[in-house]
Amino acid sequence: MFERGIIMAKRKKADWNLRKFRKSNTWITLVFFVIAAILACVFVSLFVSAFLSYVVDNKMTSEYNTIQQMAIIYENAEEQGYPESKSIIDTKERDFFIKDKDGNIIFQKGENTCSDISGTLSLTDFSRGVKIYLDTESNGFILEKDGKDGDLEIDPAELFKWMLKKNESYTQLTQDNSSKMLALPFWFCIEVKGGQEQLFGKAYFQADLRDGIFMAIFAVAIGLQIFTIFVLMLVNIISAATSQRKMTHIFFLDPVTRDHNWMYFLVRGEHLLRHGKSRKSNYAVLDLVFVKYRNYCVCHSVEEGEKLLRNVNAIVNKQLNKKEICSHYASANFALLKQYKTEEELKRWIENLLTTLQGMDPNHHFAFHIGAELLPVSVDANGKIQRRKNVDLEKEYNNACAARTTLEESDDSGYAFLNEQLIEEQKWIDVVHEEQQKALENEEFVVYYQPKYDPRTKVLKGAEALLRWDSPRHGFKSPGAVIPIFEKNGFIVNIDHYMITHVARDQKKWLDAGYKCVPISVNISRAHFIEPDLAEQIRDMVDAVGTPHELLELEVTESAFFDDKKALVTTIQRLQSYGFMVSMDDFGSGYSSLNSLKDMPLNILKLDAGFFSGDLENERGEIVVSEAIRLAKSLHMETVAEGVELKEQVDFLARQGCDMIQGYYFARPMPPEDYETRMRTGVAPEVEEPVEEIAQAEEQPAQAVGEINDPD
Numbered sequence: 001m002f003e004r005g006i007i008m009a010k011r012k013k014a015d016w017n018l019r020k021f022r023k024s025n026t027w028i029t030l031v032f033f034v035i036a037a038i039l040a041c042v043f044v045s046l047f048v049s050a051f052l053s054y055v056v057d058n059k060m061t062s063e064y065n066t067i068q069q070m071a072i073i074y075e076n077a078e079e080q081g082y083p084e085s086k087s088i089i090d091t092k093e094r095d096f097f098i099k100d101k102d103g104n105i106i107f108q109k110g111e112n113t114c115s116d117i118s119g120t121l122s123l124t125d126f127s128r129g130v131k132i133y134l135d136t137e138s139n140g141f142i143l144e145k146d147g148k149d150g151d152l153e154i155d156p157a158e159l160f161k162w163m164l165k166k167n168e169s170y171t172q173l174t175q176d177n178s179s180k181m182l183a184l185p186f187w188f189c190i191e192v193k194g195g196q197e198q199l200f201g202k203a204y205f206q207a208d209l210r211d212g213i214f215m216a217i218f219a220v221a222i223g224l225q226i227f228t229i230f231v232l233m234l235v236n237i238i239s240a241a242t243s244q245r246k247m248t249h250i251f252f253l254d255p256v257t258r259d260h261n262w263m264y265f266l267v268r269g270e271h272l273l274r275h276g277k278s279r280k281s282n283y284a285v286l287d288l289v290f291v292k293y294r295n296y297c298v299c300h301s302v303e304e305g306e307k308l309l310r311n312v313n314a315i316v317n318k319q320l321n322k323k324e325i326c327s328h329y330a331s332a333n334f335a336l337l338k339q340y341k342t343e344e345e346l347k348r349w350i351e352n353l354l355t356t357l358q359g360m361d362p363n364h365h366f367a368f369h370i371g372a373e374l375l376p377v378s379v380d381a382n383g384k385i386q387r388r389k390n391v392d393l394e395k396e397y398n399n400a401c402a403a404r405t406t407l408e409e410s411d412d413s414g415y416a417f418l419n420e421q422l423i424e425e426q427k428w429i430d431v432v433h434e435e436q437q438k439a440l441e442n443e444e445f446v447v448y449y450q451p452k453y454d455p456r457t458k459v460l461k462g463a464e465a466l467l468r469w470d471s472p473r474h475g476f477k478s479p480g481a482v483i484p485i486f487e488k489n490g491f492i493v494n495i496d497h498y499m500i501t502h503v504a505r506d507q508k509k510w511l512d513a514g515y516k517c518v519p520i521s522v523n524i525s526r527a528h529f530i531e532p533d534l535a536e537q538i539r540d541m542v543d544a545v546g547t548p549h550e551l552l553e554l555e556v557t558e559s560a561f562f563d564d565k566k567a568l569v570t571t572i573q574r575l576q577s578y579g580f581m582v583s584m585d586d587f588g589s590g591y592s593s594l595n596s597l598k599d600m601p602l603n604i605l606k607l608d609a610g611f612f613s614g615d616l617e618n619e620r621g622e623i624v625v626s627e628a629i630r631l632a633k634s635l636h637m638e639t640v641a642e643g644v645e646l647k648e649q650v651d652f653l654a655r656q657g658c659d660m661i662q663g664y665y666f667a668r669p670m671p672p673e674d675y676e677t678r679m680r681t682g683v684a685p686e687v688e689e690p691v692e693e694i695a696q697a698e699e700q701p702a703q704a705v706g707e708i709n710d711p712d
Contacts, residue, residue, distance in 0.1 A: 033233050040226050047222070059205055061123050064130055064188055067201035070096065071190040074199060078192075095202040101195070113137055114187040114200055131189035133200070254328040256306050257313040265327035265335045266393050272323060272337065273375070273391045280385060281323075283375040284346055285393065286336035287400040288316070291367040291411060293332035311360055319353055335397055343374070347415075354413045370415035371404025373397070402426055431474070432485045439469065440494060446470050447502050449520065449675040451684070452640060452662045455654035458684040462553070462640075462660055464521045465503045466669045467495065492525040499523070500538060504545040504552065506672055511547070515679045521553035521583060521604075526560035529567055535574035549579030553604065557585050558596050565599065572601060583640070588628065597635060605632040609643025612663070626656045633657065 095110030105112075115136045120129035183204040190199050254261035260268075269285075272278055290296075290312060297305035309328065316326045316334065325337040340346035350370055357368050373396045378386045403418040416422075439445060445467055452462040469477040486492040499522050511517050528534055542552060554575055560568055572582050583604030584596065588611055597605075611625050625641075632639045641653050644663035653661060666684045 033237055036233060037230065040229065044222060044226055051218070056205070057124050060121070060203075061125050063203035063205070064123060064126075066094070067096075067188040067199070067203055068190060070094065070201055071192050071199045074098075075192045097200050098192075099198045099200070101197065106197070110202070112200075113185065113202070118189070133187040133189060135185040135187060135202070137185065257310050257328045259310075259313055259317070260325065260327040262327055262329050262335060265325055265329070265337070265397075269325055269337045269393045270391060272325070273388045273393065276387055278323070279387045280377060282340050282377055284336075284338045284340055285373045285375065285396040285400045286338055286350075287329075287371040287397060287404045288312075288334040288336060289369045289404060290332035291369055291413070296364075308361075312357060315356055315360060316353065319349070319356075329397075337393075343417075346372070346374075350415050354415070358413055367411055367413045369404050369407040369410075369413065371400040371402065371407070372415065372417045373399040373403065374417065428481070429485055432482055433489060435471075435473075436482075436486070436489075436491050437494075439471065440498060444469060444471055445495070445498060446671070447499065447506065448669040448671060450662055450669040451667045451675065451678050452518075452660040453666045453684045455641075455650050455658055455661045458666075460518055460678060460682050460684070462518045462521065463675065464555075464662060465499055465523075467499060468669075487525065487527070490527060493528050496523075496525055496528050497537075497541065500541050500552070501545065504542045504547040507551045508545050508547045510676065510679065511551070515676070516682060517551055517679070519551055519553045519581060521555045523555045523557075523585065526557055529556075529560055529564065529571055532567065534571050535578060538575065538580070539578045550581070553581040553583055555583050555585040555606070556600075556602075558587065558589065569600060576601065576603070586642075588624075594631075597631070602635075602637055604638045604640060606640045606642055606662075607658075609663075612641060612643050612645070612649050622652065625653075629653075629656045629658055 095112070097105050097108035097112055097114075100106050113136045115134045117134040119132060121132045122129050183206045185202055185204055187200050188203055190201070191197070192199050252261055252264035252267075253259075273283060290309070293305060293309075296308065309332070312334065313326060313328060316336065320326055320336075320338065324339055325335075327335050329335045338346070338349070340349070350372070354368055354370065358366050360366065375388070375391070375396060378388060380386055399418045403416045403422060406416050406422065407414050446469075448466045448468050449463045450466060451460055452464065453459065454461050467479050467483065469482050471477060483492070483495075486495055503520050503522050507517055507520060524534075524538075531537070538554065539549070542549060556568070556572070575582055581603040582601075583606055584600065584602050585606050586608045587597075587605050588608040605628075607625065607628060611621070611628075629639050638659040639657075640660040640662055641649075641658050642662050644650060644653065644661045644665050646665065650661060650665055667678065670678075
């Protein structure tokens with residue numbers, strides 16, 4: 001579970017990194033491109049506009065300077081008294097006329113085409129505006145009101161647009177007639193003689209072919225630069241998008257199935273579940289496991305195993321639609337997100353899938369386990385369907401895994417749904433994990449004793465120590481509720497020490513009180529035998545209390561034989577050398593019992609309760625039990641029959657020479673005070689009521705109050 005938690009944390013961090021990458025990389029590039037495009041367009045527009053304004057301003061300034069020189073010549077000539085001062089201006093070859101202060105024309109040279117539309121024009125070289133009049137033949141294309149009374153501005157765009165029309169009436173030839181020019185007429189007005197007169201001179205905005213070529217080259221150059229920048233940026237965006245797509249594909253790619261991985265399941269699955277349309281659909285999160293997959297790889301090869309996983313992935317995906325997902329999780333696990341209408345429909349789909357998977361290779365028998373967590377449509381108090389805004393797919397998959405783990409003991413295909421009982425079991429496991437150490441320190445664990453009697457004489461010959469948890473918070477708990485949890489989390493080793501110490505104390509107390517003590521057996525977990533000094537640990541614990549070694553019997557389960565045979569045999573021999581008796585518990589429950597007897601030097605053989613679950617009327621059953629007892633005697637071992645509940649069983653075992661009987665027929669597990677009473681009498685009491693009724697009155701069945709290391 002700890003390793004799984006680390007993996008989940010890493011995957012969660014990877015998911016966060018992916019989302020950060022997907023949001024930042026693409027969107028930042030796209031936003032940057034849009035902003036750059038807008039800025040480039042604005043820049044080009046402003047630059048072209050400024051450049052055109054600059055060209056127009058230069059040409060207009062040049063024309064104004066010419067008219068101004070005419071005014072200066074006229075004014076100087078008048079001051080010096082030349083009678084023909086107006087004729088001097090004729091040398092400029094310009095149309096002009098002069099008005100007096102009353103607006104009467106006092107001199108005119110050439111045609112007067114000046115209109116009444118006038119205004120003030122701002123030029124760069126002149127701090128004050130210059131007076132300008134439109135020509136009657138210009139149609140008003142070059143001047144435009146700017147919103148202020150009397151002020152006019154040149155619109156370069158309209159100016160050049162008009163000139164592109166190439167109106168022949170405004171075409172003039174250069175002196176050498178080598179090129180054509182376009183000339184747009186207008187009139188400048190300059191005051192002379194201190195404002196007593198006004199000189200109106202005709203000016204032209206001229207543009208020749210060279211200007212057009214220059215403007216075209218300039219426009220093409222700017223356009224090419226902008227186009228090049230745009231192309232480079234577009235290529236960069238496409239490259240970034242392609243790279244991101246490849247990286248996303250790699251990020252979501254499972255190397256084994258070459259399809260979707262766990263991260264894809266989380267990201268895509270949560271997106272589907274949180275989408276508004278999915279709120280109307282029931283979903284199930286499934287954990288699909290290939291049973292015995294590693295065994296298949298051992299028998300064939302890892303390559304063949306991965307090929308088989310790809311086949312499983314392909315088969316499952318064929319059963320899903322676009323709104324359902326299958327992803328390889330780890331090793332032989334697949335995570336599925338499946339829509340369903342009813343639970344019955346989902347069960348049929350799972351059964352069909354299992355049937356298909358089992359038959360994917362006629363030469364092999366495969367088994368699969370499926371755990372399911374249901375995510376039905378969510379509704380509020382008013383019955384309105386709600387969106388799954390806070391769904392945690394990782395948690396839901398973990399719940400599906402928890403349901404699937406209930407099938408781990410079976411090698412056949414099957415499926416399990418998460419239910420309230422399973423949730424309560426998981427909660428109870430967490431409670432035990434949290435409180436086990438405190439319960440041990442507070443001695444909340446109590447020792448119960450189940451006597452063993454001679455079936456012939458009914459004399460007390462031994463007992464077995466069994467654990468109970470008397471919790472102030474949770475009440476009285478049988479071993480079946482806690483021992484399997486202790487075995488899985490390793491706390492069973494602490495329980496072994498606890499039981500040995502408390503049994504030794506009780507035996508010492510009873511011995512000092514003058515009771516006739518008989519050996520009491522204590523279970524030793526198979527996990528304990530990995531310690532090379534286990535025999536010495538037990539010896540020292542018992543010696544610290546002062547209890548004779550022969551009053552303690554140590555029970556070893558047959559399953560411990562498969563862990564480390566040599567270490568187990570060595571530990572048993574050391575325990576026997578210290579004076580302890582050693583017994584094999586649950587003989588007959590495994591598959592190699594006879595082989596275990598051949599190698600292990602045991603003192604006592606305990607016949608499993610499964611031998612006596614019936615009435616022994618079956619002749620084959622009687623033969624097996626009688627031969628097991630005979631075999632034990634041949635090996636100089638005593639025999640104990642567990643789980644005996646009927647008088648017929650007791651009589652049969654007595655005839656076969658069984659040494660001791662442990663079961664509900666004679667006594668159920670009892671607290672130390674009741675066991676003291678049994679020791680005082682020394683014989684089994686008369687059974688006055690049917691043992692079946694006693695068994696039914698117990699909180700736990702016989703197999704649930706069994707040995708400490710195997711409560712079942």
